Amino acid sequence: MDKINSQEALLAAYAACKGSLALRCIDKHDINSPKKEILCCGGTGCHASNSKELMDNLRKAIKEHGLDNDVKVIQTGCFGFCAQGPIVKVMPDNVFYVQVTPEDAAEIVEKHIVGKQLVERLLFVEPMLKERIHDYAKMSFYAKQERIALRNCGLLDPENISEYIANEGYQALAKCLFQMKPAEVVQEVLNSGICGRGGAGFPTGMKWKIAAGVQADEKYIVCNADEGDPGAFMDRSIMEGDPNSIIEAMAIGAYAIGAQHGLVYIRAEYPLAVSRLQIAIDEARKCGLLGDHIMGTDFSFDISIKLGAGAFVCGEETALIHSMEGLRGEPTTKPPFPANIGGGYWGCSTNVNNVETYASIPVIIRKGAAWYSKIGNWQPELDENGNFKRTISGNAGTKVFALAGQINNVGLVEVPMGTTLREIIYEIGGGISGGHEFKAVQTGGPSGGCITKENLDTPIDYGNLSKIGSMMGSGGMIVLSDKDCMPAMAKFYLGFTKDESCGKCTPCRIGTRRMLEMLEKICDGNGDEKMLDDLERLAKTIADTALCGLGQTAPNPILSTLRYFKDEYIAHVRDKKCPAGTCRKLFTLTITDGCIGCTKCKRNCPVGAITGELKQKHVIDQTKCIKCGACIDGCPKKAIVKD
Amino acid sequence: MCCKKLSEAAAAKFAELDAFIDGLGIDRDDPRRRGRLIQVLHRAQAIFGYLPREVQLHVAGKLFLPEAAVSGVVSFYNYFTTEPKGKYCIDVCLGTACYVKGSEKVLSEIERVLGIKADTKPTDDGLFSINALRCVGACGLAPVMIVNGKVYGKVTPAKAVEIVNEYKKLG
Numbered sequence: 001m002d003k004i005n006s007q008e009a010l011l012a013a014y015a016a017c018k019g020s021l022a023l024r025c026i027d028k029h030d031i032n033s034p035k036k037e038i039l040c041c042g043g044t045g046c047h048a049s050n051s052k053e054l055m056d057n058l059r060k061a062i063k064e065h066g067l068d069n070d071v072k073v074i075q076t077g078c079f080g081f082c083a084q085g086p087i088v089k090v091m092p093d094n095v096f097y098v099q100v101t102p103e104d105a106a107e108i109v110e111k112h113i114v115g116k117q118l119v120e121r122l123l124f125v126e127p128m129l130k131e132r133i134h135d136y137a138k139m140s141f142y143a144k145q146e147r148i149a150l151r152n153c154g155l156l157d158p159e160n161i162s163e164y165i166a167n168e169g170y171q172a173l174a175k176c177l178f179q180m181k182p183a184e185v186v187q188e189v190l191n192s193g194i195c196g197r198g199g200a201g202f203p204t205g206m207k208w209k210i211a212a213g214v215q216a217d218e219k220y221i222v223c224n225a226d227e228g229d230p231g232a233f234m235d236r237s238i239m240e241g242d243p244n245s246i247i248e249a250m251a252i253g254a255y256a257i258g259a260q261h262g263l264v265y266i267r268a269e270y271p272l273a274v275s276r277l278q279i280a281i282d283e284a285r286k287c288g289l290l291g292d293h294i295m296g297t298d299f300s301f302d303i304s305i306k307l308g309a310g311a312f313v314c315g316e317e318t319a320l321i322h323s324m325e326g327l328r329g330e331p332t333t334k335p336p337f338p339a340n341i342g343g344g345y346w347g348c349s350t351n352v353n354n355v356e357t358y359a360s361i362p363v364i365i366r367k368g369a370a371w372y373s374k375i376g377n378w379q380p381e382l383d384e385n386g387n388f389k390r391t392i393s394g395n396a397g398t399k400v401f402a403l404a405g406q407i408n409n410v411g412l413v414e415v416p417m418g419t420t421l422r423e424i425i426y427e428i429g430g431g432i433s434g435g436h437e438f439k440a441v442q443t444g445g446p447s448g449g450c451i452t453k454e455n456l457d458t459p460i461d462y463g464n465l466s467k468i469g470s471m472m473g474s475g476g477m478i479v480l481s482d483k484d485c486m487p488a489m490a491k492f493y494l495g496f497t498k499d500e501s502c503g504k505c506t507p508c509r510i511g512t513r514r515m516l517e518m519l520e521k522i523c524d525g526n527g528d529e530k531m532l533d534d535l536e537r538l539a540k541t542i543a544d545t546a547l548c549g550l551g552q553t554a555p556n557p558i559l560s561t562l563r564y565f566k567d568e569y570i571a572h573v574r575d576k577k578c579p580a581g582t583c584r585k586l587f588t589l590t591i592t593d594g595c596i597g598c599t600k601c602k603r604n605c606p607v608g609a610i611t612g613e614l615k616q617k618h619v620i621d622q623t624k625c626i627k628c629g630a631c632i633d634g635c636p637k638k639a640i641v642k643d
Numbered sequence: 644m645c646c647k648k649l650s651e652a653a654a655a656k657f658a659e660l661d662a663f664i665d666g667l668g669i670d671r672d673d674p675r676r677r678g679r680l681i682q683v684l685h686r687a688q689a690i691f692g693y694l695p696r697e698v699q700l701h702v703a704g705k706l707f708l709p710e711a712a713v714s715g716v717v718s719f720y721n722y723f724t725t726e727p728k729g730k731y732c733i734d735v736c737l738g739t740a741c742y743v744k745g746s747e748k749v750l751s752e753i754e755r756v757l758g759i760k761a762d763t764k765p766t767d768d769g770l771f772s773i774n775a776l777r778c779v780g781a782c783g784l785a786p787v788m789i790v791n792g793k794v795y796g797k798v799t800p801a802k803a804v805e806i807v808n809e810y811k812k813l814g
Contacts, residue, residue, distance in 0.1 A: 048795075230738030233780035310720050323681065329720070411783055626751075
């Protein structure tokens, strides 16, 4: 692509390449169309399930049939439906194949592309209806979603900037540079109502306004891509699937606040995201969309990547800044805020936003604040000029959730604020897996809490979630069923925060360890009822006294499970029983008279604890049993019980 | 450099690291040179496999930083290790999604079969080491284990042992 040195040049580039997306954006779906595009997911999840080899095989089969000119294989970003990967979508047919193996490539080409017939066995089966879905538009996983931040994921080739430009990319930046003053950009973002998607939910426009108000020669804009919340992977998907939207949004932010330098702080655990982002940065530079005199204007801005090194606390903005400076990632008290002189990167005024926030910015600028603010359940109070004054209730826009755990449709879902948990779990998520009963949803990761059945119909927004003792966090949503033990979940999270505590302040360093020890005792059957009171008191003290968000929120999983599932704790300490049957010290496995002596459990047992002859009742040696449950999973007669 | 006699292989590794650091154009009078530290350590670990004291000292010298600054950073971040790894490095994800799908059982089964604990020394034959990881972002495939970068999804304890045995056969 040639260097783009004006708004006209950008629009000309758009006009020249928008046709390349025609097959993908068409409304009329036609299996008889001779021209086809086969979109293959190239996200981390699908790569792990051999999507690369699948693409090679598809290309080979297409060549063998002499269809190279009409049929193209395109590697796109993540479709968000990772558990069903690798995903293949055929356009313009709008057919969605799941769990496709490299061996299936030949059949797809022969039967579908050449024979114009669907490969039934690869179609997605709707878990509630038990039906195979022929048309992507009818998949309940996608039908209820409103994809704004994820708009290009699964649609565009992330390693090709011309596809991003073909989908109106960089037009928002052009609009800012040529038609808007920096203050107008800030006001637009403020009026849109978008809040920080990293978890805290601070209005993005307000953050920009503060940074823009600082008088300084050197300012930085930072993208926080240190997605540390275990179970959340929307930032990874966006960077892998749509890296250009981050670059465009950072340039818009830089223009709005007056920054010259951009930095993306990204986890080293995400190598694919790092490489895609680097490709996009290099391409944008070549096209004159980054660097000196962007699109021929006086605005100059460039972005570089900073790698993290595995520390959860670095998601906190002051810790993140220290890490970028080559220090231990320890947080400092605010103020000074990063936007203040002396508070940011090398002491310069610095603005930090999350990946998902940035991904929404170009659309907000292009379609306008009025459009965005109407999505979701936001009720703002406006001043006489129609500008944002304060939020009365709710939030604007959409939020991406990473749906995981005991649920049928695991993946990324983007829904308007105010959607209820019930809609997400039962309509989009397809219900609880394995016929189990819903127990709770853990949101906000190690800093969050659980939401129970009673609150399934609460509209989800930042305020409502904290009212019911949880939090939005970065959007991890772990669904738990009756087979999950809540004290054990709290123990799991405390194990995490104990490891990730940076050690700077005492309440967090020692407190998380003490709380973990208590939870270990409780789960091992060594706790008493007094311990529950001690645990609660300690948890509240730490929440009040820790230095940064990590420590202040570390007790949340305990406080929220104590609030909603006290009976489970009591069962552990008083009756020495684990109702969910997961705490290994609190149950034994025994074989009942239902045993038919099929020897399956004996073969499944990894430690040889089961003895018995064919067609005779088997016995478990309790001294050898490690309670892994492999015997239960294999027993055809359900003759092994936990007690 | 602290080691008097370097084997040729080690010398080549130090030379590779030096070439990388020299390319960064570090200025000893620039207080912001420290900002390069994590990037350099990533490269050093990629070259050496781990960050023993002599490598840390070397990096400190090349960046004109006190050794304490380097060691403080190495010990803070989970990604950096001061112990050598096995030929096959098994990462087991203990992120929440993997945890609720039973990754703890997978980890304890691998630990039992190999007779080593996660995040400690490798097996005596130097073939395997185990790391417990926090979320690799492949939650759709939970539980996940990774051997030398190759991701295995939806692993069960039995499947994990099969995978380990495959690598054992390779030697």
